[in-house]
Amino acid sequence: MEATALDTTLNHYLSFSVDNDLYALNVGQVREVLELVPITKVPRMPEFIRGIINLRGKVVPVIDMRTKFGMANLDATIDTRVVVVESGHDDQVMLLGALVDSVSEVLEIKPESIQPAPTLGLDLNTDFIRGVGRHNDDSFIIILDIDKVFSTAELTLVKQAGVANAGQPEGQDS
């Protein structure tokens, strides 16, 4: 709720857009930004998992933020990027790639400018929104909590997809 939940030593955020909305991630959690690289699809996974990529020898899963946020899919453009983030889950630091429409600039947003996320008026489940920041005095930018974007519930879904595939190989799918 408050700014104390954030890494207060870093007030810089990477901003990016998904379906014309602006979002931001604390730079402390962002590893790097990649141009769109070939993504190998991992079959029988929930739709928001686009697949896996090769990051200098490491295999990193990629999440499609459009799908995640419930928006329609679009073909990739030259602006499409993969934002590689570090997400801590169950004491494990995972690398994840977030597929976004475009990446803008690194902004400084002071803790004072951040307001708690409103509970109404947005289509999104607001767990993963740390807050909303003022941007250019006329628009707001949604600051995401990367650890919660890929919530435990969803990852369980992924796990279940895997387990379901393991236990009932065929015929149980709808």
Place this chain on the structure above:
Amino acid sequence: MSFDPLVQTFKDETLESLNDLEVSLMALESRPEDADLLNAAFRVMHTIKGSAAMFGFEQISDFTHEAETVFDRVRNHEIPVTPHLISLTLQAKDYIRAIVSGEGDAPDPAEIMQGYRALLGGEAASVAPETIDESSDEEGQAFLIRFRPEPNILATGTNLLPILRELADLGDLRTVLRSDALPTLADLQPDQVYVWWDFILTGQVSQADVEDVFMFVSDNAEVQYQPLEHVRSTDTHLLHELERLLISHGDADWVNVRDAVQSYAESHTHGQVIKDEAASQLKMLSEGARTSSIRVPTERINKLVDLVGELVIAHSRLVQLSSQSGNGDIRQLSEEMGRLVGDLRDESLDIRMVPIGTTFSRFQRLVRDLARDIGRDVIMETSGGDTELDATLIERLGDPLVHIIRNAVDHGIEPPDEREAAGKPRQGTIHLSASQSGPHVVITIQDDGHGLDLKRIREKAISKGLISPDAALSDKEAAQLIFAAGFSTADQVTNVSGRGVGMDVVRQSIHALRGTVEIDSELGRGTTIHLTLPLTLAIIEGLLVLVDDQEYVLPLYSVEECLEFQATERTTSGAKEHVRDVRGQMLPMVRLREWLKMPGDLPDIEQIVMTQVGSRRAGLIVDSVIGKHQTVIKPIGHIFEDMRAFSGATILGDGRVALILDVSWLITLAEEEHHRAIQSHTRELVVS
């Protein structure tokens, strides 16, 4: 007693060992079955014997030899630990102590020896001296004898065995058989003698006695004698050394052998300076310890293997580029690099290979302690301990193996009374073995317990809702049920097992190592668990296949062959292929395209990749087979952990990622598909 520093060391160490021995013996009295104490006692004897011999204290060495022999038998369960044995040994200890320290009353050694001899049942330990008296006027002679009969000596009607027996009766005979001239079985003529012997005979023998033995065959055989001066029949240690020398010095030329033995005997007889040898042996030992191996932290080796993995990937990119470039020189260089990279890969993976025997021996103790705790009589045998596995693999095998073994002891082996009633020996056996089969290691844990009660297992599974009541499972499949989470037919939960948590974790662990678990069991006879594991976790030979526009990797070691599958051969109903007749065997099949839910039409010609894991086989239908690929295995990430179909990912030459398919899982898939198809088909028949 001289005050030579080396001798002083011997004295001090021996006295210390004797103290340890006394402690062990006392403890052994109340815990006669304790293997560690027995071993400790044996080691003390052995050490004292050896160092006494090294320093020339023959009496002590010979005396301790008897004790050592007895304890060796005790270790092997041939002689029981009795209070009599303990007190005999305590007396022996007192005797040695008295001799070494020069103080105190020495008990009568002859009596002690008598006691030991009786325990050994009158069988002669290897060359025991008749008495321990210092002044022995029965020293006897020693001879080196060679007896080499002509090949066709049997045609003269000579019978060789009585001659050898006669020789042996003369005294103490050490025999070395020379069999180098034996031809292969195909060339062997049974009426020819191809072997000959070198002997060392000691005893109250004269040369004339020896000549008499060979009197009637000397025309048809080469017989040579060489008296060994200064070698007394009581010099057991020296005689032992000479025998070893003979064994290693198998020269057809008598003169060489004779000279070698004689010079050795001369330089090593009683009264010579043994200390020089002791000193040089010590020197050798310390040097040897320095040169043979280095300790390296595991992380460094792992880092090395990782780097090699990266090199393999980079090289595969080079291969791709070089073939596109059309430049012959570059291509050649790339090939040469390929060979070097391949060798480097093999060598570095080899570094991490460790014999599994070290893990096995850890279990001996486990079994013994466990058996004792729960009132079973179990021993564990092992074989194939020198089979090597990747060190990281061995580490991760530890827990699953412990669990399987605990299960075997707790649930497998019956209590001794039950076993006896069933006509089995009271002592149960667990046999642990490891062997290499191609790129796999197979570890089996076999017990002769009461086996799996498949009926009860099925019932339990039904009651737990794991399978439906009318499910028709083969015995093998039913056995696999014990791996389901929460499953345990044990009526009580013991400290050890029965919680139903263990076996599924075992299976998971083995699967995480990309291995498989299979169970064979016969009610009343026992259970065998087979673990099949890949030799290495890091880099494997892969087969690259194409499904739609996506490449996948199959581990090459699971691939038997590839068959063409024409469109015309497909089932006309358009139903999924479930099974195919391959050379008379019905193989379950799965089409990857369907399973991966890829859209599009099937190509005209597909490929069936026949795969095999253990005894299970299936055909995997793919669009096409691309070729071999050096597969460096990359983990696909935490979130895909439960995705059992893929065991990892790899980087292709063009930098893209390809998923590695878990063949074992796919075979299960195919089998289940097949099963379901049969079931529904049967139902249709029944209904209609």
